[in-house]
Amino acid sequence: MNRKLAAFLLFLGLCLLFQIAFSIGLFYQNTLNNERTIASIETRIALDLSRLKIANKKFRTAADPTSIQQYLHDMNETLQQIDSSVLVVSLQDISIKDKNVGQATKQRVLKSPEQDVGIEVQLIPINWWASLTLVAPLFALLVSGLRYQYPSVKKSNRKMLEAIIPEPVIQKLIINLKDKSIKFGTHGEPILLPNKPFCFYAALVDYCSQTDLPNLKHNNEVPNELLLIANKYFYRLIELGHTKRKRPDFSANLDKTLSEIRSALDEAFKHNSEMKEQFYPPKAQGEGSRSKMHNYAIINQQPELVEFIGK
Known part of the structure; x- marks a missing residue:
């Protein structure tokens, strides 16, 4: 196998490897962001629970679907303004009018002194093209070029890594x-x-x-x-x-x-x-x-x- 073909195959392999790593990282970051957003939604609803007109068996009160739907609509508008991939589609079995049935949802239960309140959130999937990045081919080109142009790159990288000062751990x-x-x-x-x-x-x-x-x-x-x-x-x-x-x-x-x-x-x-x-x-x-x-x-x-x- 000649030198140019080996370099090309190395470039393709590294490009694929970096792209997969980026896509996996993006997926887990999106999952983490979704969990944080859902936790914030639960907290916000818990704070607003006293003024929401939802059904309560204990006090024999009926729900007001119109006000609940408006509340969910306002909350979703706020979430969309911050480019959130989470929407609230149902609160205590009262759903928004424009609920997308085909998308994945998660059920959460908010426990309060009076009753348990069911929350359903909808997760907006990431478009596949959003996971593509130019960083993968650039890194692949850099690494493959160094591999064949500079034989001593491994030794240099080792010295550079040893010289890097680790970042201080944030105390919480x-x-x-x-x-x-x-x-x-x-x-x-x-x-x-x-x-x-x-x-x-x-x-x-x-x-x-x-x-x-x-x-x-x-x-x-x-x-x-x-x-x-x-x-x-x-x-x-x-x-x-x-x-x-x-x-x-x-x-x-x-x-x-x-x-x-x-x-x-x-x-x-x-x-x-x-x-x-x-x-x-x-x-x-x-x-x-x-x-x-x-x-x-x-x-x-x-x-x-x-x-x-x-x-």
Whole structure:
């Protein structure tokens, strides 16, 4: 086999290999993005659940299909604006009018204190031409050219790889529902929490990351949206087999709950105290009535620095 034919076959093989790798990566990235979008949809519906007119057997209320369809239509318009490949097609068996029957769907169940709410989402497939890339032939051409033009390329690449400094690992706050613990960083020690403070803190982190300028004051009642998220995490603990106890009242004894949370965070961040502030519910400043006016919401919270496990 002559040199030119060998180079050509190597180019074709590498081009196919890089194209397959790119397509697989695109598929898994799309799957991951879809799961994140579905989780955001579930959270959004959980926050809006109190004002949605869906059927409720417990309270014997009937659904309002028109308002539900309009709600789904508005949500899908928002999803399309961000080029999402996920659409919400049904909520509690009330479907949108222009549902595409031929596309794949996923069923999810949103558990709330009053009832389970069924959600059906539709996944928009990626067009096959979207997985084609010019990067594959360019890399193939580069590698095959180096292979035949520079015999010492392997030795040079080895030296280059050894010289590359690995990127620093991003340290995150990990909220683990599987063992009811919180920890900071990959080498941090997990700190276990009782049901009530654990669920309330998970909900507080979730709520503050989704709310612009959250205003949580002691002299006001805990927002219903925050309570709904806390209840959702409590029922998730039941699903994971952690507890069979009665659902706690998350709006009662707020000072004690926040105190337990701060104590656990102090322990979790004992070696990274400079990072604690953005995950820490601020303490009240002053005494008497002034202490009831402070905002215990988590400020400057970066969602990308929080990881939920078992959510």
